[in-house]
Amino acid sequence: MITLVAVAVVAVLIAAYVVFLTNGPTPYRPVASGTGASRSVDLTLQTVAAIGPKLSPNESWVSYLVRENGVWHRSTVWTLPAHSLVHVTVYQFDGDSGLRNPFLSKARGIVGGTFTVNGKPMSMINPDDASHTFAIPELGLIVPLLGVADDAKNQCDYAPCSMSNAHNTITFTFRTGAKGHYRWQCFVPCAAGFVYGFGGPMQTIGYMDGFVNVV
Amino acid sequence: MSSRPTSAPRGGHALRIALLTVVLTLITLPLVIWVLGPNMPPGKGTDVAKAQVFDNTVLLVVMTPITMFILGYLVYTLIVFRAGKADPTEDGAPIRGNMRLQVAWLVVTTVAVLFLAAFGTVELLSNNGSGGGQGPSPIAKPDGGALPVQVIAQQWQFTYRYPTYGGVETAQLELPVNRQIVFHVTSLDAIHSFWAYQLGVKADANPGVDNVAYVKPKTVRTFQIRCAELCGLWHGYMFDTGRVVSGGDFASWIRRQQTEFRDVTKVLPPYATTYNPDPPGRAG
């Protein structure tokens, strides 16, 4: 009897451990419109300097958020249709950190070769003004995100930020290509307090890193 | 329990084991030399990869007789020297050693080891470091000039810089065939390792260190690039595909890169063997 109880307890502990290991952000799946080559989805993101106590126990970590039905979620795993256009809008509320490698300040892999910052088309920014990047290295995609000026008024303290806070709006479009499981990440050393700015939120799924499931 | 000593076996066993070793070696050695050896990784696409294949083959050739002896000996003794069913705890002969055999073993293994060390050293020095990273001041260098290519590792991707082409930085690695290449591998943050598998090149990327490795590609092909030193979350995704192309293709490719990245090349720091970019230390 004691043996059975012991085996059951160990089995439950192992099961709990395994379930714990799978724990990660819930994938977000935007709805596609159109068919064939013109099939497209909209992806609306914001980046914040601090995620805040409501959305994470690590309240001062920098993070991406995604908008789903008008509500901002902390999810960085997205499911997108294959061979489709993805129209991305990023509301960028964070200040600049600067790129360690200025080469990454030039956009690559986007439709038309340019992105817009507050409506103005650009193909690269000053590497010192970069706050984050949105990059899927396997797809050759990288877009630098211009940081909010340090002296801007009404800066957002923590997420979710409202549109009345100082921000830059960045839009671009990319094509997803073949089915697959691609990681995306930020290349700006934006994790304050960590060596090279690359610890914590820069190495934890759900903040500055995630996956794009192309299905 | 019986402690009755039994007599030592006569020489027939040793002869049979020697014969077994020779026969097994004669069967396996040709397979190693002509079948396994030429197909050893990482292939023969470059001078250093070819040298590694030769090296691996020689190691296998030296190991084969030793392996065949030990395996043959084990199988033979386990079949022949089994305990009797009637008295399973009957003692064997109290042989406590044999000085001549021990000395012979010592001599054979010492010769093999010294040969391997000497051979490895010669191979290392005569093949421009065999594709391994040699630090900032390599001792095994090719004669004549080499096309410098800088490999910049960062969390988590490699980029490449061609100082003789205006210091242009690229996201892809392309190399001209039949030209001596010198990689300068460095890192902007954690320790990475630049592993160009089919080229036979591996060099750790350390922050603040210029790690030099040489290679001369011999065939036009693509090759895998992977990070071979654990560098954090996306270590497993730090891979890339490089290309070895003809001289003409390389010239037009690098011209295209120079045009495409003209604006960003202007804001790059001047070419240096190492970089110490802002923001330093704990960013914020």
Place this chain on the structure above:
Amino acid sequence: MRLRRLIGFNLLTGVILGIVGFYVGWWLGHQINAKSIEYFGDTNQNDVGLFVAYFVGVIGFLVGLGFANYPLQRLAGRPPSLREKEAGGAGRYFGLCTDHKVVGMQYLIGIGAFIFIGGLNAMLIRFELLTPDQHAWNANNYLTLVGLHGTMMMGMMTSGILGPFANYLLPIMIGARRMAFPRIEALTFWLLMAAGVILMTAIGFGGFPTGWTGYEPLSDQANMGMDAYIAFFALVGLSMTLLGLNMIATVITMRAPGMAWGRLPMFVWGTVSTSILMVLAAPVLISTLLMVMLDRTAQTGFFNPQTGGSPYLYENLFWVFGHPEVYILALPGMGILLEIIPVFARKPVWGYRLAVAGMLGITLLSFLVWQHHLFVSGINADVRPFYMLSTELISLPTGFIFVCALGTLWAGRIRLSVPMLFCLAWLFNFLIGGLSGVFLSDVPSDVTTHGSFFSMAHFHYTIMGGLIFTFFAAIYYWVPKMTGYKINETWGKVHFWLMFVAFNATFGPLLVIGFLGMPRRAVTYAGYLQGANQWVSISAFVLGFSMLIFLANFVWSQVFARVPAGANPWASKSIEFQLPSPVPVQNFDRIPTFGPDPYPYGDGVGAPVRPVATPAGPTR
């Protein structure tokens, strides 16, 4: 009445005080730096708090177990007690006990539990590698699993054989009644248990991404789980140092009459050479980790290039410990190999002096080879030929062990009992492990194999194929002596064959996969390697299943079936088998006198000992 026995200095009190201590330390740590170290506010991780919590928690745990009683009593002027809890029932096993046999049993169960966890993590890693891309665990957790598996195994298995078997057997083998420092002996075990629990807490603090090597600057970037790694390995290092010192002191000072150095059993030689490595190598690890701790907390820059430090310094210091460490894992196995083969070949050890020279030669050389881990790192490139030579020279003393084992088999009366099968498997596995090591020691070949699955498979062949196989040999050989009950031989053979075949089916292909270009610790791999990886994963699951067979057989034999083993189930002439099973508390009625050869097989004499006064047969 029974509940009252739970009160006192024992494991329960230790766990309670440990948890209380953890939270007290956590609170204390947060008071220390609330204002002074600003950046904790940015990072949301207070490493000082966690380190203080671990430290106070370990102190509380040890106090609860009763480790403070003796020093406090001495300070109060009371007469010292030489022994603690040596008499008494099962309660001895749940607290501080100075009987070396109890400590040995504690080690066997405690380490076994953590090895089970380490093995479970290996299964989860192999599950992830069923497909070429990340699919099962959260991407952060794959690296944490790799780190937990490696660190747990490398940390716990250092004491995997010395802990249970040397503690239990070494005093008996040299004719002593106890270890030189019995309290320290108990301390090494409980430190290890505290360390193991601390390492498991890493998953609650975000895990750690560095594997068991913990390279800087990556470890400085890591989440708070890294602190668990640091605390774990530092405590393991402390435990190792104390364990080694204790073993060496015991062998030097407590040998019985007749037990000259040239008569020590091979297992004792294996223990002594391992202990020398532990005492000299583990302190390097402890101090290195303290430097990493300072880098993470007090913002020093020992290993951070942007503040004047050097990652090379870390790599050097780590491998100055790390390479002796792998021989700390290999040497006890060699000792067991040469201890068990004579019994089942019914012959004396062939070339006793050569075997001792082999072990001591490995001990010496293992301090001179560490930079072979850094052949492509760009460090000191012009001394690589030296490290290539010294590394290949290590195959000479290793070859001594081989030739002595092979020579002992010659003209023997070989019985293929389960312990013998595991020892013979060592010969096969270590042969492959050693030969694959030659590729890694040869710089040109190392360029391809370094950091690949080849090197991973190589050290699994030497450590799992060497250490774990002899660990099981030792369990099947000595546990009947330690508990007095047999382990079922048939199921033992099923376990052996399943484990041996599955082990080779797992790690043999991994040698090839590494050569074909798969880097270590990567969650992705090239698509053409998927079939091979699936084969390896399934073999690994069979390997894991064989462990479950062992576990079931072990528990069934020892708890339920309970077939008495008798004093000498293997007809061994070693002294421990001349004692009753289990061995009585004081080991001997009178200290024995030893004869000239520890393995007098074939001489027509009995055991090398006279007189062992306690009659053979169970006493309780």
